[in-house]
Amino acid sequence: MHNVAIALLAVIALAACEGKPPSSDAITGGNPQHGLDAILRHGCGACHRIDGVPGAYGTVGPALQNIGERAYVAGKLPNSPENLxxxxxxxxxxxxGSAMPDLGVDEIDARDIAAYLYHQSR
Known part of the structure; x- marks a missing residue:
């Protein structure tokens, strides 16, 4: 019975490896569509260029495409959903003193924004 359990776990692990990478909402716990709404509501595009966001052509902050491929968030924190x-x-x-102001983004909006940004970098 022990060998059967080990074999079953191995099959499950292999199946997980062969599938698509986890979705951005699974990685962050957020919803990319709600993230787009939050990005628009908080005015992120005034300072950042963000693919897929109408009017997000800002040049004050960095462009936010391919954020999932970056090593660091803000050049300081290791890139992870929690740190973003x-x-x-x-x-x-x-x-x-950073040019990035505190915008009063709550936990839910931050999760959704992160989901959107990671989703866009796939």
């Missing part, structure tokens, strides 16, 4: 969400919510705590 923390940066979106509290940029001045992480890098005081």
């Amino acid at each position: 969400q923390m940066w979106i919510r509290f940029p001045q705590r992480i890098e005081p």
